[in-house]
Amino acid sequence: MALLDLAEARATSVSERGLERYLASLAAFDLRDVVTATLQLGEEESQEFRGVFPQLGTIIARTRQAQAERTKPKPWVPCGRCTAEGYVFVNAEGVVCDDPSSVPNRRLRECECKTVWRAARDAARLDTAA
Numbered sequence: 001m002a003l004l005d006l007a008e009a010r011a012t013s014v015s016e017r018g019l020e021r022y023l024a025s026l027a028a029f030d031l032r033d034v035v036t037a038t039l040q041l042g043e044e045e046s047q048e049f050r051g052v053f054p055q056l057g058t059i060i061a062r063t064r065q066a067q068a069e070r071t072k073p074k075p076w077v078p079c080g081r082c083t084a085e086g087y088v089f090v091n092a093e094g095v096v097c098d099d100p101s102s103v104p105n106r107r108l109r110e111c112e113c114k115t116v117w118r119a120a121r122d123a124a125r126l127d128t129a130a
């Protein structure tokens with residue numbers, strides 16, 4: 001349980017009532033982000049924080065930060081086979097041509113690396129919206 005681990009890391013305890021209140025507020029967030037936030041807060045060794053359980057607002061702010069970090073769109077990087085815009089030349093059969101200038105009836109198709117990247121990005125967006 002992330003909150004109890006955090007209490008232990010801070011060398012303090014949290015009441016059951018307090019825990020319930022925290023959990024009710026944090027339930028709206030993705031558990032992965034809450035765990036990331038509480039781990040970060042627990043690792044901050046600053047002496048002033050020892051014996052003090054972080055305020056709910058602090059945990060929420062860190063959880064939002066973790067969520068933003070996790071869902072931030074990662075830039076697409078060309079795989080090396082495609083153009084800077086993410087296209088490859090394919091022949092009439094749809095097979096990628098390594099030497100397009102010699103292939104008649106070639107056409108551009110989006111490279112697989114970009115298709116996969118776009119799908120991952122869209123999935124992360126849906127994840128955030130849920």
Ligand SMILES: [Zn+2]
Nearest residue numbers: 079082111113
């Ligand atoms: Zn590519």
